[in-house]
Amino acid sequence: MKKTLLASLGLTLLLSTSAGAAFAEDVDSVPVAKESNLTSLLEYHEQEPNDSFEQANxxxxxxxxxxxxxxxxxxGVWENYDVFRIKAFExxxxxxxxxxxxxxxxxxxxxxxxxxxxxxxxSRNGQYFLNADLEKGxxxxxxxxxxxLQPGGHIFDYRISSEVVR
Structure with a gap:
C-alpha cells in the first residue's frame, strides 16, 4: 500500500512539474507588446445634464x-452642447x-x-477631428x-473617441 501511494504521489509530482515547465515555455514564447495601442477601452453614453463645465461628464x-x-x-432644456472633463495622466x-x-x-x-x-x-470648417497636446497632470x-441647429430641427447622434498620436 505504501509503495502504491508513493508511486502515485511521485507520478503526480512528475506530471505537475512537467505541465508547469510546458506552461512556462508557452508563456515565454508568446510575444508581448511593450506599448498597447487600444483605440477604445470602454464605450458608454453621456449622462445629462452635462451642459456646463460644472456638470461635465x-x-x-x-x-x-x-x-x-x-x-x-x-x-425644458434643448440640447446643442455637451461638455466632457479630461484628466491627462500622460x-x-x-x-x-x-x-x-x-x-x-x-x-x-x-x-x-x-x-x-x-x-x-x-476643430475648423466642419472637420470632425481635433488634435491637441495634453500635459500630464x-x-x-x-x-x-x-x-x-434650430430647436425642433436636426438631431445629431454622435460618438466621440480618442487615441494617442504620439
Whole structure:
C-alpha cells in the first residue's frame, strides 16, 4: 500500500512539474507588446445634464462616449452642447474624433478648453477631428457643439473617441 501511494504521489509530482515547465515555455514564447495601442477601452453614453463645465461628464483618453444633440436633454432644456472633463495622466498628442451626422445647414464642432475655461483649440470648417497636446497632470474640457441647429430641427447622434498620436 505504501509503495502504491508513493508511486502515485511521485507520478503526480512528475506530471505537475512537467505541465508547469510546458506552461512556462508557452508563456515565454508568446510575444508581448511593450506599448498597447487600444483605440477604445470602454464605450458608454453621456449622462445629462452635462451642459456646463460644472456638470461635465468624465472622459478618459481611449474611451468612446455616445451622445445626442438637438433634443430635450433635461425636460425644458434643448440640447446643442455637451461638455466632457479630461484628466491627462500622460503628456501626449491626442486626436479626438466625433462621428455623426452632417447636414448642409448644421454640423458638429469640437473645442478643447483648459481647466480655467480658456479656449485652447477647436476643430475648423466642419472637420470632425481635433488634435491637441495634453500635459500630464492637467485637467481639460472637451465640448461637442451642434452649430446652425434650430430647436425642433436636426438631431445629431454622435460618438466621440480618442487615441494617442504620439
Amino acid at each position: 468624465y472622459y478618459f483618453i481611449g474611451d468612446a462616449v455616445i451622445g445626442r444633440l438637438g433634443t430635450e436633454g433635461v425636460p 503628456s501626449n498628442n491626442i486626436q479626438f474624433t466625433v462621428q455623426g451626422d452632417r447636414y448642409s445647414d448644421s454640423w458638429m464642432e469640437l473645442t478643447l478648453y483648459d481647466s480655467n475655461g480658456q479656449k485652447i483649440k477647436r 492637467k485637467d481639460y474640457y472637451l465640448t461637442v457643439t451642434a452649430l446652425g
